[in-house]
Amino acid sequence: MSVTVPVLEVERLSFAYGPCKALDDVAFQVQPGECAILLGPNGAGKSTLFSLVTRLYEAPAGQIRIAGRSLRQESCAALSRLGVVFQQPTxxxxxxxxxxxxxxxxxxxxxxxxxxxxxxxxxxxxxxxxxxxxxxxxxxxxxxxxxxxxxxxxxxPALLLLDEPSVGLDVPSRRALVDHIHALCRSQGLAVLWATHLIDEIGADDSLIVLHKGRVRAWGPVREVLASQGAATVSAAFHRLTAEGEG
Incomplete structure (x- = not known):
């Protein structure tokens, strides 16, 4: 029986800016054909995570693999399987x-x-x-x-990183972008990690990674995250997971 290798594997990833810890023991996977939505408040660590996956920063602790290749030991091979759309136009x-x-x-x-x-x-x-x-x-x-x-x-690429790609777009353009990316996941088996703060960009069949204060507070299919929080909507689940005082 064939075993599917995750397109993105993040294991025990930590990173700090001096005494300020930006990521703390972060771990998750993205499978082929999966659209994983990365949600988190400002300062949650989303930009730091993307900087580590694209190797703009070097991860001092933890492991990142892209299409089975270690970003630390096989950086060229790993990065060759990566496509990126940054928030700022390039x-x-x-x-x-x-x-x-x-x-x-x-x-x-x-x-x-x-x-x-x-x-x-x-x-x-x-x-x-x-x-x-x-x-x-x-x-x-x-x-x-x-x-x-x-x-x-x-x-x-095997993995597409999208860093708030719909910022500044009008509603029809945003909708077309969302539909197009989801179609690529279905038709080509493309794996996507999409950082956004817009709940309406999340599909019912997507996976959800909620990042808060540098830690993953929830990870899994949208329906499972909602069930775990006893929430009817992503917005309600997100609020519960990121409310002050949560562990």
Missing amino acids: LDLDLSVAQNLRYHAALHGLSRREAELRIREELERQGMYGRRDEKVRQLNGGHRRRVEIARALLHR
Whole structure:
């Protein structure tokens, strides 16, 4: 019987800024095809966690594996399976859509021919291929996000990190983004770790990771987290898990 390897494994992860502990013994997994939503108040440790998974920071304690590869011992192999959409836009506004994507493809060692095939595939999936020659500064916020997602998927990662990707988007653009990411999980087996503070972006079949004061307060399918808190809604469960005085 085949055993499915988690796409993301976080084990006993801790991190501190001087005397201030940002993460304390954090542990969870994300499986292929799973959309895991990371919820937490400001200061919960979400940004620190993302910085450790992307290796902007080095984890002094604990273990992170991406697609079975240790981020500490096999960093290049692990990071090659990772795609990231940061909260702040990172596209070059003075380059065209296609130029931005070609640059990213080159960084990942894709041949020009393979890059062009994948750029077309991902932009068509986003409904953006017809705008490939436009400069990014001509695009609205929603379309720029689509380009960033296409860029993050060019090298066909196993894990996609989304750091508050819908910030600044209007409601229709947010809804389209949420639907698109969930469709990718279903159709391609993509694993997603999505940091958000917007409850309406969470699907009924998603997993939930609630982070508060650097510790994981709940982790599991949405329905199981609700049941464990005796709550009817994610909002109610989140409030109970992050209320002052909780352990």
